[in-house]
Amino acid sequence: MLEGPTTRRDDGPRPKINRAPSPILAQVVPWLSVVLATIVPTWFVIASAPMFPPFGFLTFLAWRQLRPGLLPLWAGLPLGLVDDLFSGQPFGSAVLLWSLAAIAIDNLEERFPWRNFATEWLVATSLITLYILGSYLLSNLVAANAPIHVVVPQLVISIFAYPLIGRLVAALDRLRLTAVRISR
Numbered sequence: 001m002l003e004g005p006t007t008r009r010d011d012g013p014r015p016k017i018n019r020a021p022s023p024i025l026a027q028v029v030p031w032l033s034v035v036l037a038t039i040v041p042t043w044f045v046i047a048s049a050p051m052f053p054p055f056g057f058l059t060f061l062a063w064r065q066l067r068p069g070l071l072p073l074w075a076g077l078p079l080g081l082v083d084d085l086f087s088g089q090p091f092g093s094a095v096l097l098w099s100l101a102a103i104a105i106d107n108l109e110e111r112f113p114w115r116n117f118a119t120e121w122l123v124a125t126s127l128i129t130l131y132i133l134g135s136y137l138l139s140n141l142v143a144a145n146a147p148i149h150v151v152v153p154q155l156v157i158s159i160f161a162y163p164l165i166g167r168l169v170a171a172l173d174r175l176r177l178t179a180v181r182i183s184r
Helices: 023-039 055-066 073-087 093-111 117-142 152-176
Strands: 019-021 179-181
Touching (some): 023 073, 023 152, 055 073, 055 117, 055 152, 073 093
Antiparallel strands (some): 019 179
16 A cells, blocks of 8 residues: 555554653652552551551552562562551561562462463452451460451452552553653
């Protein structure tokens, strides 16, 4: 087909000259989003029982599932440390549980490289359940004597909030890879 003044061949988006993703933004957005998601629930309410889902952990899971190699395997240690400082859980519990979750996701990625929504939600649901129950058991070992039904609402809300957190992380990933002007 000949191209004339009225016909235009569309090969997709043209690369923009002098544009590339910012390497600083590409590295900082995942870490900062997990830290902010950990801190934000403490701004609204201070409660004696867990009301909000562990947004930091959900964001961490979403980043690990969306971009498996983006956050290193050891990222559970510093991010869990931030969660320990703000969540009120016994010190070291989130470091342990986040690190175990990162190892579990890494092992699952190696064994099952294919992904779809149902399998990712199933993996996330099981890790969220193990995280909340592990946090409950560790806090009861230290001093709290809370009945198990206290964490059931948090567990249910967390499981149903995970797809929304996943969509938010996908939007942050698009922001992270947005081409910006490079000045030389």
